[in-house]
Every structure is written in C-alpha cells, then in structure tokens.
Amino acid sequence: MGILSGLRLYTAMARTTLQSRAIYRANFGLSLVFNSIMVTAELIVTLLLVHRVHGILGWNTAQVMLLFGMATTSGGTYRTFLSELSYFDKYLVNGEFDAVLTRPVPAWLAVAGRSVDPDQIGLVIEGMAIVAVSGTILGIFRLDAWLVIGELLAAVVSGTLIWMAMVTALAALGFWTTRVDTLQPMVLYGPQTAATFPLSVYPTDIRMLFYSIFPVAFGTYLPAMVILRKGPGAVMVLVSLFAAAAALALALRFWRFAVRHYTSTGT
Amino acid sequence: MVWWVIARAAFRKNLAYVLAHMANNAGSLLFGLIYMALWHVASREETLGPFHGRELVSYIAASQALLWISTFLPSGLGIDLQVRSGSVALEMARPVPYVPRMVAAGIGEAFYNLVFRSGPLIVAFTVMGVFPWGHVRSEEALGGDIAAVLLALWMGVLMQYLVGIAAFWTMESRWALRLFLGLNMFMSGQLLPLQLMPPRLQESLNWLPFQALVSLPASVWLGVATQDAWISAGIWAVGLYVIAVLITHRATRRLEVQGG
Numbered sequence: 001m002g003i004l005s006g007l008r009l010y011t012a013m014a015r016t017t018l019q020s021r022a023i024y025r026a027n028f029g030l031s032l033v034f035n036s037i038m039v040t041a042e043l044i045v046t047l048l049l050v051h052r053v054h055g056i057l058g059w060n061t062a063q064v065m066l067l068f069g070m071a072t073t074s075g076g077t078y079r080t081f082l083s084e085l086s087y088f089d090k091y092l093v094n095g096e097f098d099a100v101l102t103r104p105v106p107a108w109l110a111v112a113g114r115s116v117d118p119d120q121i122g123l124v125i126e127g128m129a130i131v132a133v134s135g136t137i138l139g140i141f142r143l144d145a146w147l148v149i150g151e152l153l154a155a156v157v158s159g160t161l162i163w164m165a166m167v168t169a170l171a172a173l174g175f176w177t178t179r180v181d182t183l184q185p186m187v188l189y190g191p192q193t194a195a196t197f198p199l200s201v202y203p204t205d206i207r208m209l210f211y212s213i214f215p216v217a218f219g220t221y222l223p224a225m226v227i228l229r230k231g232p233g234a235v236m237v238l239v240s241l242f243a244a245a246a247a248l249a250l251a252l253r254f255w256r257f258a259v260r261h262y263t264s265t266g267t
Numbered sequence: 268m269v270w271w272v273i274a275r276a277a278f279r280k281n282l283a284y285v286l287a288h289m290a291n292n293a294g295s296l297l298f299g300l301i302y303m304a305l306w307h308v309a310s311r312e313e314t315l316g317p318f319h320g321r322e323l324v325s326y327i328a329a330s331q332a333l334l335w336i337s338t339f340l341p342s343g344l345g346i347d348l349q350v351r352s353g354s355v356a357l358e359m360a361r362p363v364p365y366v367p368r369m370v371a372a373g374i375g376e377a378f379y380n381l382v383f384r385s386g387p388l389i390v391a392f393t394v395m396g397v398f399p400w401g402h403v404r405s406e407e408a409l410g411g412d413i414a415a416v417l418l419a420l421w422m423g424v425l426m427q428y429l430v431g432i433a434a435f436w437t438m439e440s441r442w443a444l445r446l447f448l449g450l451n452m453f454m455s456g457q458l459l460p461l462q463l464m465p466p467r468l469q470e471s472l473n474w475l476p477f478q479a480l481v482s483l484p485a486s487v488w489l490g491v492a493t494q495d496a497w498i499s500a501g502i503w504a505v506g507l508y509v510i511a512v513l514i515t516h517r518a519t520r521r522l523e524v525q526g527g
Contacts, residue, residue: 034445041453049459053309182287185294194301201308206300 006109013113014081031119039126043068046196059198062137063228069130070152071195071220074159076123082164083117086188088171089180098264107259108168108252140227147234151227154237159219161244165251166191166214172251172258187214195220218243269363270371277375285383292387299331299388302458303397316462317491323460325399328392329485330457335384336377336416337423337480338451343431343440344373344424350434359519366428366508366515373424381420399488408490415484415492418500422479425507432511435518456482462491476503 046068050061059067079086091097091111100110131152135141140148170187174180191214199207199221211217218240226236281288306323315323346369349355359365392398402408426447433443452458454477461469461482472478473493479500486492 030442031445034442034449037449038445038452041449045453045459048464049305049309052459052463053311053315056305056309177290179287179290182291183294185291186297187294190294190297190301193298197301197305202301202304206304 006106009105009109010113013110014116016113032122035120035122036126039072039123042196043130057198057200058230062134063224064197065134066131066138066140066228067198067220067224068196069127069132069134070155070159070224071127071192071216072130073124073127074156074219075163075192076120076125076127077156077160078163078167079120080117080124081160082112082167083120084111084114085167085171086180086184088174089178092174092178095264097262101259101262108255111171138228148227151223151234151237154241155220155223155227158223158237158240158244159216161241161248162215162219163188163192165244165247168248168251168255172255175258175262190214191216215243215247218247270367273363273368273371274375274378277372278379281376281379281383288383289387292384295331295335295384295388296391299328299392302327302331316460318460318462318489321397322399322489324397326460326485326489327458328388328395328397329399329488330481332385332388332392332398333416333419333481333484334457335380335388337419338448338455338457339384340373340380340423340427341376342427342444343434344369344376344427346428346431347434347438347440351438356522359522365519366512369428369431370424370508370511373427374420377420377424381416399485402488402490411487411492412484415487415500418504419480419484421504422476422500422507425511426476426480428511429507429514432514432518435521451477451480454478455480456485460486462486474499476500476507479503 043065047061047065050056050059050064055061056064088111091100097107100107103110105113135148135152166187170180170183173183177183191210194202194206194210194214195216199210199217202210210221222232222236222240224230225232226234303324306327307321310318310320310323314320318326346355349358358368361368389398393400430440430443430447432440434440437443454472454475456462456472456478457480461472461478464472472482473496476499478496483492483496483500486496
C-alpha cells in the first residue's frame with residue numbers, strides 16, 4: 001500500500017474514532033486541564049533545577065526550556081495520532097488482534113486508525129507555546145525567522161517519527177512478551193524524560209542509547225543544537241529527518257516480522 | 268486480625284506478576300540514572316543548600332526508591348473501578364468498615380512494592396555506591412529512617428484513596444490521578460529537593476502533605492530533615508485519614524449503582 005492511500009485510509013478511520021469520542025466532551029475538557037497541569041509542573045521543576053545551578057554544561061534556562069517544548073510538542077503529536085499502540089497489550093490479551101487481522105487493511109494501519117486521541121492535543125498546544133516563549137526569550141526568531149520555523153517544524157516531524165518508531169517496536173515486542181505496559185517506562189517514558197535535557201549531561205554509555213536503541217537524540221537534541229547554533233550545521237536537521245524515517249521503516253519491518261509470528265490466545 | 272489478612276491478601280495477589288514488575292523496574296532504574304547523571308553534572312560536586320558533593324545524587328537514588336511506596340500505587344486503590352462496575356455497593360455492604368479495609372489493602376500493595384519494586388532499586392543503587400546508607404549512624408537514626416518511610420507509605424495510600432473516592436462524583440478518577448501526579452512531581456521534592464527551592468516556596472511546601480511522600484524520608488536518610496517537616500507530616504498523617512472518613516461518609520449518601 002502506498003503512503004498516500006495509507007494516509008487516506010488512516011484519515012477515514014481517524015474520523016470515525018473522533019466521532020465516537022465526541023460524546024465525551026467533558027472528559028476532553030478535563031483531560032486538557034490536567035494534562036496541562038502535569039506539563040506545567042514538570043516544566044517548573046525542570047526550570048527551577050536549571051536556574052538553581054546556573055545552567056547545565058553551557059545550556060541556560062531558556063535553552064533547556066526550548067528543548068523541553070520541542071520534546072513536549074513531538075511527544076504530544078505522537079500521542080494524539082498513535083497512542084493506541086502504547087496500549088497494545090489489550091489486543092493480545094483479549095484476542096482483539098484476531099479481529100484486526102480480518103480487516104482488509106494492513107494491521108498496523110488498522111490499529112493506528114483507532115489511535116486518534118483528541119485529549120492529547122493540549123500537549124501539542126502547550127509544547128508549541130513553550131517553544132514560542134523560549135524562542136522569543138532567546139531571540140532565535142529575530143534573524144531569518146522562516147528558516148528557524150522550518151527547522152522547528154522539521155524537528156517536530158523527526159521527533160514524532162522517532163516516537164512512532166519506538167512505540168511500534170514496543171508493540172511488536174508485545175507479540176512475544178504479551179505485556180507492553182511493563183516495558184513502557186524504559187522504552188518510552190525514560191527516553192522521553194531524558195530528551196528534555198541536553199544529552200551531553202549523561203555518561204557516554206547512557207548517551208549512546210539515545211543515539212541508537214532509543215534514538216531520541218534525532219528528535220530533540222540534535223535539531224535543537226542546530227536551532228541554537230551550538231555547533232552542527234543545518235544539514236543535521238536533514239540527517240535527523242533521515243534517521244527518524246529510517247528508524248520508523250526499521251520498526252515497521254520488525255512489526256511485520258512480529259505479526260507473522262502471532263498466535264491467537266483463542267479468547 | 269482482619270486488617271492483617273486483607274493487607275496480606277493484597278501483597279500475595281501481586282506475587283503472580285513479579286517477573287513483569289522486574290521488567291518495569293528496569294525503567295525505574297533508567298529514570299534514576301537519568302536524574303542522577305543530571306544532578307551529578309549540575310551540582311559539580313559543590314554544596315547546594317544543605318547537600319554536599321554527591322549527596323544530591325544519593326537524594327535522587329532515595330527518591331526513586333521511595334516513589335514506589337508513596338506515589339506509584341494502584342490508581343485510586345481500584346475504587347473507581349468498583350464505582351464503574353457497581354461492585355462498590357457490595358463492597359460497602361460488607362461487615363468491615365470501607366475506609367480501613369481499602370487502606371489495609373493499599374498498605375499490602377505498598378509493602379509488596381517496598382519489597383519487589385523499591386528493593387531491587389535499592390540493591391542496584393547500593394551496588395553503584397549511591398544509596399545513602401552512610402547516614403544511618405545509630406539505632407535512633409535508623410528508627411527515624413523507618414518512621415519516615417512508614418509515614419510516606421501511609422500518606423501515599425491515603426492520597427490514592429482520595430483519588431479513588433473522587434469517582435463517586437465523576438464516575439472516573441483519572442483526572443484526579445493526573446492532578447495528584449502533577450502536584451506531587453512539583454511539591455514532593457521527587458526531582459528537585461524542596462531545600463533547593465526559593466525559601467518562601469520551600470516554607471509553604473513544607474506544610475503540605477506532599478513533602479511527606481519523598482522529601483521527608485529522603486531528607487531524613489541524608490540527615491537534613493527539619494523538625495517542621497516532621498510535625499507537618501504527623502499532622503497530615505492523622506488529618507488525611509479523618510478527611511478520608513468524612514468524604515467517604517458523604518460519598519455513601521450519593522451512591523448510585525451502575526448495574527455492572
């Protein structure tokens with residue numbers, strides 16, 4: 001199936017999911033508010049920490065805030081459009097995946113189509129607001145604003161692709177382990193938290209994890225270095241995009257391999 | 268004694284998932300390593316507040332272990348599920364008072380976490396030489412250390428109870444859990460010790476219940492806890508239980524059975 005026809009199919013399924021969720025409007029409002037409280041609390045703690053120690057390894061408070069905003073935006077985007085794969089256990093434990101396999105669409109797309117979660121859109125909005133505020137403080141929009149906005153958009157795309165790759169690989173692992181939730185703190189939440197700080201603070205062996213198995217470096221840290229003119233040239237944004245796309249392609253390959261090894265629970 | 272039987276049952280129920288929980292512990296360890304690395308670089312072996320050199324790294328190690336007994340307990344102690352399924356009517360009709368029964372079950376869950384969640388982390392951090400054992404200098408100090416941990420566990424269970432009981436009004440309590448986790452992240456000192464916050468903020472947070480979940484026990488282990496923090500925790504330990512009983516009394520009057 002081509003990318004365009006896949007996208008069309010995803011949009012149609014996503015629309016149905018959105019319609020079914022429209023009856024929970026109050027829940028949507030509450031989720032927006034409380035997600036916002038969570039992000040704000042995390043941001044305050046992060047900024048207080050960096051401010052208290054007068055910056056970390058050459059990164060000042062506003063720069064870390066930008067990193068935080070970028071990580072929140074891409075994390076929110078993936079959660080809005082692909083969160084269902086994070087809860088893939090239920091498909092395996094309850095036997096729901098059998099029904100998915102009977103559909104005339106690729107299994108990954110069928111699960112992804114159920115994923116649209118409007119409750120998470122608040123994360124995207126808040127992440128973008130944090131980027132806008134920190135970017136203004138840092139004055140990154142003063143010179144060549146369109147170039148910086150382009151770099152930021154590219155960073156959000158690579159960040160989202162990285163999360164999609166990681167959550168796809170995690171769900172694929174579920175075909176053998178059955179439980180996906182127990183691995184989430186290590187595969188998703190840990191790297192997500194790590195990505196909100198400059199990766200240079202971590203010891204080499206941990207840092208290498210974020211360039212390879214959990215490649216969050218390509219979603220936030222490296223693009224942020226480019227945007228803040230901290231070393232790598234603009235080509236690093238393209239390298240990050242390529243690495244993110246390659247990670248997703250690899251994860252999808254692993255997913256297809258895993259699906260071939262699926263055995264129904266019979267329930 | 269019935270409370271003991273309930274707590275033991277809650278502890279044993281989890282034994283079926285030990286292996287899954289061990290995999291989950293790897294994630295906690297990664298979180299610990301991330302924050303320890305951060306503080307290691309940030310503190311640059313200097314003195315920050317009452318912490319000297321690597322003590323901040325030890326604080327984070329203690330915090331990661333404490334989170335499992337005070338914060339990462341079953342969401343709302345499962346009360347919201349009882350409300351949604353309608354089984355809460357049966358639970359409340361049992362000949363054992365509802366609040367102490369749910370709290371006893373929560374304590375059983377917390378003790379399971381102490382052994383199988385915090386335990387492996389403490390072992391790992393001890394092997395790495397960052398867990399604050401060095402501050403246990405005497406029997407009196409050990410008594411204080413244990414008392415602070417038990418207070419954290421007790422208050423964590425009561426806070427989850429309050430999260431769960433919110434479902435009596437809103438049918439589900441995920442929002443309450445998010446609110447609790449958000450406030451807790453900031454106010455318990457789990458990532459940033461309260462002692463490093465601006466003085467006025469620090470003083471205010473010392474009188475809120477969240478500080479007893481992480482800040483108090485971690486500070487006690489490091490020998491930097493204040494008397495005010497102890498007094499505040501003592502007051503809230505009783506106060507939260509009274510609040511739980513009062514709210515439950517109101518909640519039972521508006522009990523609606525959903526029909527399962």
